[in-house]
Amino acid sequence: MPKIDEEEIKRVYIQADLLYSEAEVEQAINKLAALVTEDMADKTPVVFPVLNGGLVVGGKLLTKLNFPLEAGYLHATRYRNTTSGHSLEWLMKPQIDVKGRAVLIVDDIFDEGITLTEIVNYCHAEGASEVKVAVLVHKNHNRTPTATPALQADFIGLEIEDRYVFGYGMDYKGYWRNAPGIFAVRERE
Numbered sequence: 001m002p003k004i005d006e007e008e009i010k011r012v013y014i015q016a017d018l019l020y021s022e023a024e025v026e027q028a029i030n031k032l033a034a035l036v037t038e039d040m041a042d043k044t045p046v047v048f049p050v051l052n053g054g055l056v057v058g059g060k061l062l063t064k065l066n067f068p069l070e071a072g073y074l075h076a077t078r079y080r081n082t083t084s085g086h087s088l089e090w091l092m093k094p095q096i097d098v099k100g101r102a103v104l105i106v107d108d109i110f111d112e113g114i115t116l117t118e119i120v121n122y123c124h125a126e127g128a129s130e131v132k133v134a135v136l137v138h139k140n141h142n143r144t145p146t147a148t149p150a151l152q153a154d155f156i157g158l159e160i161e162d163r164y165v166f167g168y169g170m171d172y173k174g175y176w177r178n179a180p181g182i183f184a185v186r187e188r189e
């Protein structure tokens, strides 16, 4: 593991552009909760935040879903604490049986959609009756590989431009998942 450059980590935060403040993100999570409740309140779903990034929004969303559900987690990574994606690595598959159940997957960001496509396909293959996806952030661009079936997130909190972002669960090289807002890394001039 290369030694982390603490100065770089601090500098990236100081220089980043704030896209959404903490208050705006909290409002977006309230909106997500309302959308999910409207759709899933009568389905007794299983809810899986996708670790690591889905930890913050998953936790915050759960207590706003005031109906019967089961909560677990799954762990998959494609970026591995870097800023570019690779193939998906499963670190923990869901431990709750999804056969015949409605499933809600909660993640921090839908970027190229590869992570969520694989997770949704996995849940369908395991016999889920339906699989819905809630993301805090949807990134706007046209880079989605054509080989990927076009998955759309069902519930979206916020739209962002095509920049690398961190905060509210999203990392910069493994750091700043704790940042209180959604920040975009400023490219070097």
Ligand SMILES: O=P(O)(O)OC[C@H]1O[C@H](OP(=O)(O)OP(=O)(O)O)[C@H](O)[C@@H]1O
Pocket: 050, 051, 052, 053, 054, 076, 077, 078, 079, 080, 081, 085, 107, 108, 109, 110, 111, 112, 113, 114, 115, 116, 170, 171
């Ligand atoms: O739409 P995609 O281009 O597939 O990217 C989105 C995924 O990337 C991030 O996870 P990452 O692989 O960085 O792991 P992490 O959750 O541990 O940060 C994020 O949490 C999403 O799960």
Ligand SMILES: Nc1nc2[nH]cnc2c(=O)[nH]1
Pocket: 079, 109, 111, 112, 163, 164, 165, 166, 170, 171, 172
């Ligand atoms: N932290 C973070 N993870 C991502 N995974 C895919 N896109 C992004 C991004 O912009 N930021």
